[in-house]
């Protein structure tokens with residue numbers, strides 16, 4: 455897919471997902487976010503940039519870690535996500551976060567400006583993850599930290615059939631390289647190519663627990679990367695997608711109608 459087209463699909467796709475994302479995914483992503491924050495080992499007073507910040511699930515935790523003497527510059531491609539984060543921030547006493555619409559592969563920030571750059575579950579969507587990691591490395595001062603988390607391997611993510619199921623109805627690929635960064639050492643290699651040092655990679659298996667059909671459909675179809683595509687489906691196509699997707703996760707359905715779906719994450723941290 456043309457990189458410019460992918461950026462547009464992602465931008466407006468996440469605008470469409472923004473109303474569902476935070477509530478649908480907050481709980482499921484916590485273990486991966488915990489690992490990212492643990493590996494980043496941030497300190498009070500640091501200045502941190504976050505790329506692909508989404509609704510700010512990690513942003514709010516970063517704000518608390520760096521405290522009033524530090525700062526968080528939260529960036530995302532989607533204005534819908536930035537608006538959602540801005541509203542969320544306005545409901546808290548937090549004053550050390552600024553939020554900006556900005557693509558991860560072109561950060562409008564000076565070199566060496568930050569102590570750390572973090573990206574949670576965003577690199578899979580960029581047309582060129584190397585460029586996005588290169589930008590994180592560029593804006594962090596020598597000795598600082600770059601850390602990112604991505605979804606792991608396709609075979610270890612029980613919800614992964616959503617892509618072929620939706621792709622078949624839109625005659626294109628919604629997220630062509632989604633699992634490219636989750637293969638063994640793939641993300642570490644990208645960090646290496648960006649000239650980063652002391653690279654550490656952790657892979658973790660988790661269970662994503664959904665209460666029922668509706669909660670898994672809302673999260674995966676309405677609150678994720680295929681949101682723009684499914685928003686345009688007519689009722690018949692939507693029903694077909696729901697039924698095919700539920701069939702693809704039927705093995706993880708428990709007798710009470712809830713789901714335990716496996717998911718894998720990979721986190722990498724490094725120093726500049």
Ligand SMILES: C[S@@+](CC[C@H](N)C(=O)[O-])C[C@H]1O[C@@H](n2cnc3c(N)ncnc32)[C@H](O)[C@@H]1O
Nearest residue numbers: 464468506507508511531532557558574576579
């Ligand atoms: C799964 S959400 C992750 C949000 C947040 N980091 C979290 O962990 O909850 C993916 C985010 O990546 C953003 N995104 C996709 N492509 C991007 C790009 N090229 N540059 C910056 N953000 C991008 C989307 O807008 C979306 O908010």
